[in-house]
Amino acid sequence: MLADALLRSLAGTTALLRVTGTNTSTSQSEVGLVATTFADVVISPVVMRKLRPSWQDAGQSKWELLVSATGVGQQVSALDLASAQSLFAMTLAVTVAGQDFLIESIAANEAFGQVYLYRLLLREARPQAV
Amino acid sequence: MQNAKDSFYMALRARLAAINPDRTVLLRGSVRPGILVEEAEAPFNQLPNDVFVLRWLGLGTDLELASTMAAEECEIVYHTCGTQTFGGLDRGRSLGAMDDELVAMLQPFHTPKLSYTQTPPAAMLTQVFWDEPAFTPIVTQRDLIGRSAKLMVYSYQEQGE
Numbered sequence: 687m688l689a690d691a692l693l694r695s696l697a698g699t700t701a702l703l704r705v706t707g708t709n710t711s712t713s714q715s716e717v718g719l720v721a722t723t724f725a726d727v728v729i730s731p732v733v734m735r736k737l738r739p740s741w742q743d744a745g746q747s748k749w750e751l752l753v754s755a756t757g758v759g760q761q762v763s764a765l766d767l768a769s770a771q772s773l774f775a776m777t778l779a780v781t782v783a784g785q786d787f788l789i790e791s792i793a794a795n796e797a798f799g800q801v802y803l804y805r806l807l808l809r810e811a812r813p814q815a816v
Numbered sequence: 817m818q819n820a821k822d823s824f825y826m827a828l829r830a831r832l833a834a835i836n837p838d839r840t841v842l843l844r845g846s847v848r849p850g851i852l853v854e855e856a857e858a859p860f861n862q863l864p865n866d867v868f869v870l871r872w873l874g875l876g877t878d879l880e881l882a883s884t885m886a887a888e889e890c891e892i893v894y895h896t897c898g899t900q901t902f903g904g905l906d907r908g909r910s911l912g913a914m915d916d917e918l919v920a921m922l923q924p925f926h927t928p929k930l931s932y933t934q935t936p937p938a939a940m941l942t943q944v945f946w947d948e949p950a951f952t953p954i955v956t957q958r959d960l961i962g963r964s965a966k967l968m969v970y971s972y973q974e975q976g977e
Contacts, residue, residue, distance in 0.1 A: 706844040706858075716829070716848065716857035717822045717932055750883045776845060778858045 689802040690731055690754045695713055698731030700749060702781040703761075703773065724778070727765070729757045734782050735809075749787060751780065751806040756795075758804055770794075772805065786811035817875065817886045819931050820944045820971035824890070825853050825870055826937075827944075829926035834877070835913075835920050842869045843973040865960070866910070868918065869893045875964075892918060892949070895962020907961050911954065918965060922949060929971060942972045 691696075707723035714720040733752040758770045767773050771792070779786045787808035795803040831847045832839060839850035841864055843857065851868040863869050874889040894914050898907030903955070926945040930937040949965035 713826060713937070714932055715844075716826060716856060717853060719822075719932055752918065775842075788861075789861055 687696040690756050693731040693733050693752060693754055696733045696798060697762060698733055698754075699729055699782065700730040701734075703727040703733045703777045704779045704781065704786075705765075705773070706778060725779075726781070727761050727773070729753055729755065732782070743788060747810055748790070748807045749810070751782065751787075751808055752769065753806060754805040755801045755803055770801070774804075774806070780806065817888055817973075817977075819929055819973065819977060820852075821872060821888065822932045822968060823927055823944045823971075824929070824930045824946070824969050825851070826932070828868070828870075828921050830915065831921045834947050835917055839866065839917070853938065857917060863895070866896050866914070867894065867919060868914070869919075881972075885970060886973055887968050887970045889966060890946075890969050891964050891966050893962065894918070894965040895955075895960050897959050897961075906961055907959070915963075917949070918949065921965070922946065929974075940974055942974060944969060944971045946970065951962070 703722050705727050705728070707725060721722045731754050735750050735751055735752070737748045755770070758773065762770055762773055765773065767776075774789060775793050777789060779788060781787070788811050790807040790809050792803045792807075795805065829849050829851050829857075836850075836950050840847050841852065843848045843852060843864075850866060851870065852864075853870045853872075855864075855872060869892065871891045871893060872888055873891055876887045878885040878887075896905035896907050896910040896914060898910050925947065926943045929940040929942050929944045931940055946967050946969045949967045951965045952963050954961055954963045
C-alpha cells in the first residue's frame, strides 16, 4: 500500500499488458496463420522511467516500469492465474501512453517476504505493419 | 515455401509428441509439444530451455528444373540446464537426450506437403524433404549448455504457391 501511494505521488499512470488468450486452433496459430486472441490487462499505478542512454542494442531506448504489486495481484486473481510470473509470461507487449514496449527482464522488490513492487525492464517495440 | 515450412514444423511437432510426450512447453496459455517456430511467437528475451526452437535462415531457388525447387536453411536451436532432481548435474545427459530426439524426429527425411491455410489442412501434390542435420559444437553459458543443428529443407513450388 505504501508502494502504491509512492507510485501515485510520482505521477503514477496506467499500463496495459497485452496478454494472449488460450487458443484451441493450435495448428494454425502455431505457424502464425491465425491471430491469437488478445486482451488488454490494466495495471495501475505504475511509473515509467528512462534508463541511462546506451549505444548497445541498435540504439533502442530502454525503460524501467515500476509496477505496483497490489495492482498485479488484483489482475492475477481476476485472470485466475497461478502467479505474477504467469501473467508476465503471457504478456506480448506493454503499452504506456500509446507506445508499445517489449519486456526484457523482470525483477521484484520484497519486504518481509512479500513483493511490493515489480520492476520491468522494457525496450521500445518497433512499429508493426497495419 | 511457406507451405513447406509449415509442413516441416507440423511433421516434427507430431513426431516429437510421439517420441517424447513429456517434452512440452507452456506457451500462450496452452501446453504444446516442446517445439516452436521462433518467427511465429512473441519475441523472446531468452529462449526457453528444453525446447526445440526452429529458426529459418537462408533461402535458395533452382529455376532450371521443370518445377521450381526452393531450399530454405533451418536452424534448430536447443539448450538445457538439466533437471532439478540432479541439481543440473545431468545437463550433459539432458542435452544428449535432446540430440537423440532431434535425430529421431528428422527421420524419415520427408513429409507430405500440406496447406495449413485451410481447415482441415489440404494435401498438396509434392513432398517436403530435407538432408541430414549438421550439429554445431556445444556452447556452454555457465549453467546452460546447448547447441544447434542446421539442415536444408527442400520443396517444389506448386501452382498457386
